[in-house]
Amino acid sequence: MKISNSGYITKGIVLLISGILIGFFPSVITWIFYIIGGIVIVSSVFTLIGFSGDGSGGGIGLAGIIIGAIIMLIPKILTVGIAIVGGAIFTIYGISMLVKALRSDKSKNTRIIAIVFSILLTAFGIFMLVSPFKGGVFVRILTGVAMIVLALYNFYIAHVINERNKNSVSDTIDI
Numbered sequence: 001m002k003i004s005n006s007g008y009i010t011k012g013i014v015l016l017i018s019g020i021l022i023g024f025f026p027s028v029i030t031w032i033f034y035i036i037g038g039i040v041i042v043s044s045v046f047t048l049i050g051f052s053g054d055g056s057g058g059g060i061g062l063a064g065i066i067i068g069a070i071i072m073l074i075p076k077i078l079t080v081g082i083a084i085v086g087g088a089i090f091t092i093y094g095i096s097m098l099v100k101a102l103r104s105d106k107s108k109n110t111r112i113i114a115i116v117f118s119i120l121l122t123a124f125g126i127f128m129l130v131s132p133f134k135g136g137v138f139v140r141i142l143t144g145v146a147m148i149v150l151a152l153y154n155f156y157i158a159h160v161i162n163e164r165n166k167n168s169v170s171d172t173i174d175i
Contacts, residue, residue: 002168005161012154015147023144030075037072041065082139087128094122 021028044064051058097118101111128139 002165003161005158005165008154008158008161012151012158015151015154019144019147019151021144022147023141026075026140033074034072037068037070037074040068040071044068079137079140083128083131086139087125087130090121090125091129092125094118094120094125097121 041064044061044067047064048058048061051061095118098115101114101118104111104114106114
C-alpha cells in the first residue's frame with residue numbers, strides 16, 4: 001500500500017522557509033508586521049475621517065489606530081518578552097537543579113556535574129534577564145535552527161516514504 005508523503009514535504013517547506021526567516025532574516029518578519037500595522041492605522045484613519053460627521057466611527061477608528069500601533073510593536077515585544085520569560089525559566093530551573101544537586105546523595109562526580117550544569121544554566125538565565133535583547137537574538141536564532149532541523153527531518157521522512165512506495169507491491173491484481 002502506498003503512503004502519501006506530500007504532507008511531510010509541505011511541512012518541510014514551511015518549516016524551512018520559516019526557520020530561515022526567523023533565524024537569519026528577522027527584518028523581513030519585522031517589516032511584515034510594520035506593513036500590516038500601517039495598513040490597519042491608515043484604514044482606521046480613513047474610518048475616523050469618514051465617520052466624523054455622526055460620531056459613530058470615532059471609537060472604531062481610534063481603536064483601530066491603537067491596534068495598528070500594537071501590531072507594529074509586536075516584534076520588539078517578542079524580542080524582549082521571549083528573552084525575559086526564557087531567562088526567568090532558565091534561572092529558576094537552574095537554581096532548583098542546584099538545590100537538588102546539593103541535597104543529593106549521589107556519587108561525588110555526578111553531584112559535581114549536576115552542580116556545574118545548574119550553575120551554567122542559572123548564569124545563562126541571568127544573562128538573558130539582564131540583557132534581553134542579546135538573549136532574544138540567541139533564542140530567535142536557536143528557534144530558527146530548530147525549525148530548519150525539523151524541516152530536514154520532514155524531508156527525510158518524505159524520502160523514506162518515497163523509497164518504501166517504490167519498493168512496495170501494488171494492492172491491485174492484474175488479471
